[in-house]
Amino acid sequence: MTVTVSMTVNGEVVSGEVEPRTLLVQFLRDQLRLTGTHIGCDTSQCGACVVHVDGVSVKSCTMLAVQAENAAITTIEGLADGERLHPMQEAFRENHGLQCGYCTPGMVMSAIDLVRDRPDITEDEIRKGIDGNLCRCTGYHNIVKSIKAGAQAMKG
Amino acid sequence: MYEFDYRRPNTLDEALEALRTAPDGKLLAGGQTLLPTLKQRLANPSDLIDLAHIQDLKGISVEGDTLVIGAMTRHAEVATSPDVRARIPALAELAGDIGDRQVRNRGTIGGSIANNDPAADYPAACLGLNATITTDRREIGADDFFTDLFETALVEDEVVVAVRFPVPVRAAYMKFKNPASRYAIVGVFVAQNSDGVRVAVTGAGASGVFRVPEMEAALAADFATGAIEGIAVPQDDLNSDIHASAEYRAHLVGVMARRAVAACG
Numbered sequence: 001m002t003v004t005v006s007m008t009v010n011g012e013v014v015s016g017e018v019e020p021r022t023l024l025v026q027f028l029r030d031q032l033r034l035t036g037t038h039i040g041c042d043t044s045q046c047g048a049c050v051v052h053v054d055g056v057s058v059k060s061c062t063m064l065a066v067q068a069e070n071a072a073i074t075t076i077e078g079l080a081d082g083e084r085l086h087p088m089q090e091a092f093r094e095n096h097g098l099q100c101g102y103c104t105p106g107m108v109m110s111a112i113d114l115v116r117d118r119p120d121i122t123e124d125e126i127r128k129g130i131d132g133n134l135c136r137c138t139g140y141h142n143i144v145k146s147i148k149a150g151a152q153a154m155k156g
Numbered sequence: 157m158y159e160f161d162y163r164r165p166n167t168l169d170e171a172l173e174a175l176r177t178a179p180d181g182k183l184l185a186g187g188q189t190l191l192p193t194l195k196q197r198l199a200n201p202s203d204l205i206d207l208a209h210i211q212d213l214k215g216i217s218v219e220g221d222t223l224v225i226g227a228m229t230r231h232a233e234v235a236t237s238p239d240v241r242a243r244i245p246a247l248a249e250l251a252g253d254i255g256d257r258q259v260r261n262r263g264t265i266g267g268s269i270a271n272n273d274p275a276a277d278y279p280a281a282c283l284g285l286n287a288t289i290t291t292d293r294r295e296i297g298a299d300d301f302f303t304d305l306f307e308t309a310l311v312e313d314e315v316v317v318a319v320r321f322p323v324p325v326r327a328a329y330m331k332f333k334n335p336a337s338r339y340a341i342v343g344v345f346v347a348q349n350s351d352g353v354r355v356a357v358t359g360a361g362a363s364g365v366f367r368v369p370e371m372e373a374a375l376a377a378d379f380a381t382g383a384i385e386g387i388a389v390p391q392d393d394l395n396s397d398i399h400a401s402a403e404y405r406a407h408l409v410g411v412m413a414r415r416a417v418a419a420c421g
Contacts, residue, residue, distance in 0.1 A: 003162065020162035020204065021194070044192045045336070047258065056232070056261045062191050063262065066162050067184075067206060114257065131338070132256025 007068045009034070010078030018065045024058075025049045027065035028075060036076035036105045040134070047133030050106040051075045057113035059132070076105035079112075087153035088112050088146075097146030099137040107133050107143055115151035123148065158200045166209050168292055168315065175313045178203035183315065185228060185267030188259045213266065213317060216240060221323045221350075223247075227266025227316040231255070234265065244285070246327040246345070250277050253331060255338050266316040269301070272308050272364060274395070275339035279365040280329065281321070283356035284345030288320040295320075302365050324349045328419035330412040331359075334399055341400050342408035346416035352376055355413055360394050360405040371413055381414040 006015040009032060016031045028034045028051070039061060040048030049061040052074040079086035085093065088108050098104045107130065114129040115121050121129075126147045127140070135143060163178075165171040175181045182201035184190060185208075193199050207213055213228040216237045223243050225234060234240055235252030254260055254268075254277050268278040269289065282289070282298040289296045292315045301309050310316070327347035331340045340359030347354050353375040355368040374383040389409050394402040 001159075001161070020160055021157040023191075042195060044188070044259075047256070050258055053261075057258050058261055059258045061195075062188060062258075064162070064187070064191070064204075066164075067187070067208065069164075110257065129257055132258045 003066060005065050005069055007070060008072045010074060016065075020064065020066055022065045023061055024051070024053075024063045024065050024068050024073075025060035027068075028060060028073070034075050034077050038102055038105055040102060040106075045132075045134065046103070046106070047110060047130075048103050048106040050109040050133065052109060052113060055113075057110050074109075076108060079108070086112070087156075088115075088150035091150030091153055092143075092146040095142050095146040095149055097138065097143045103133060103135045107135065107147075111147040111150060112154070115147060115154060119151050119155035121148070121151050157194045158197060160194075160201050161203045163203055163205045164209055165205060165207075168210055168212055168317070171205055171207060171210060171315060172292060172313065174203065174205045175315070178205070181205050183207055183270070185270070186230065186263040187267075188255065188263040189267065189271050189273065207266075207315075218243065219320075223321045223323060225265055225319050225321070227318055228264050229266075231260035231263045231265070231268075232257075235260065243323045244321060244327060246324075246329050246347070247281055247285070247321065250281050250329045250331075250345070253277070253333075253338075265319055269319065270308060270310060270316050272302055272306050273339070274305050274361060274364040275334075275337075275341070275343075275359040277329070277331065277340060277343055277358060280340075280343050280345040280356045280358035282319060283365050283367060284329075284347045284354045285321045285324055285327065286347075286349055286351075286354060287322070289316060290318045290320060291316055299367075304363050307364075322349060326420045328416040330416040330419060332408050332412055342405055342412050344409060344412040344416050346375070346413060346420060348375070348379060348420065353379065357389070357409055357413075360389075360409055362393050362395050366393070368409070368413070375417065379417065379420070381417045384410070384413055384417065 002017040038048035040046035044062040179202040181203040184204045184206045214226045231251045240248040324347040329345045331343040343358040345356045355371040391402040396402040
């Protein structure tokens with residue numbers, strides 16, 4: 001049995017037919033073809049699937065699409081303004097905050113939620129704040145550096 | 157995930173009706189435990205009844221010397237609430253250290269206590285602060301609510317509405333967490349309440365959260381870390397698993413309890 005879901009994704013109203021057991025990440029990737037949101041684990045631990053739901057960061061693999069009914073979703077695809085990257089995306093590029101890039105969409109979405117209105121967030125706060133996101137190549141150093149720079153850039 | 161039907165009640169009565177009529181209904185709160193459980197096919201409910209749209213289950217209020225937190229209040233809201241931070245800062249700190257930021261944006265207090273994971277944080281706060289759990293039909297004291305591993309006093313079709321926390325004189329929670337899951341290997345909540353001291357331990361007990369009467373008596377006489385030095389909890393009743401042996405957990409109970417007393421100031 002399928003049900004209809006409607007939500008706003010990156011500013012556009014979308015709807016689709018889903019089974020109740022469809023995860024939000026599956027709806028985004030498989031139906032809307034927004035494949036920037038990644039699936040890196042099956043246990044809600046890695047954070048590669050983080051999106052914003054009504055302005056806060058959420059693991060889209062641990063939420064059903066039907067739970068997002070009428071919600072406003074932002075995915076990694078919704079951040080850039082045309083060719084101009086979001087300041088946090090730019091900060092990741094500038095500071096080499098990625099290697100393979102798999103965790104990056106989730107990192108960036110978590111980072112934006114974390115530093116909002118906190119331009120002077122400390123390194124400790126960043127490290128604690130991204131403990132729901134795993135990266136298996138950079139060792140986090142440049143990710144933290146990127147987020148610190150992104151926080152400052154978002155101020156302006 | 158196995159298939160299920162999804163229900164979205166707007167009132168508590170509708171939720172209770174859905175729960176009664178479903179062949180094997182399960183309540184969906186924040187879903188941060190239930191959905192991973194379903195993904196692994198460890199449960200197979202006929203219906204998921206989503207409580208997210210019931211306004212009466214949400215929010216934080218102050219009633220005299222009692223802080224009332226609605227069952228569907230998210231951990232992030234408890235962690236940042238000015239009312240909680242002003243009255244029971246230890247509870248705000250505890251909520252702000254559950255899981256990770258994304259889990260805290262979805263997970264709820266009602267879901268946590270109804271699940272009664274033996275390594276969850278909120279059960280320690282409920283027991284330590286002598287909270288009362290309000291359901292659709294009655295009030296249950298924390299001492300009677302948490303009955304065993306993943307077991308509570310809730311009956312099959314009962315719904316948690318709110319948790320009522322008496323404001324303590326002082327309190328603190330110290331957690332030694334598993335770095336991967338962030339669940340407590342041992343967590344100790346110490347509270348000096350108007351009617352005595354409570355010491356509640358999560359993460360360690362083979363039957364879930366428990367109190368340590370010897371420490372409570374010692375702290376009631378002298379609220380200082382030295383008062384509980386040397387008080388050991390019996391290892392027989394503690395968990396032993398790949399994360400920590402019962403012996404290590406017993407040691408950690410003492411350490412975390414002393415740190416919590418010290419943090420009370």
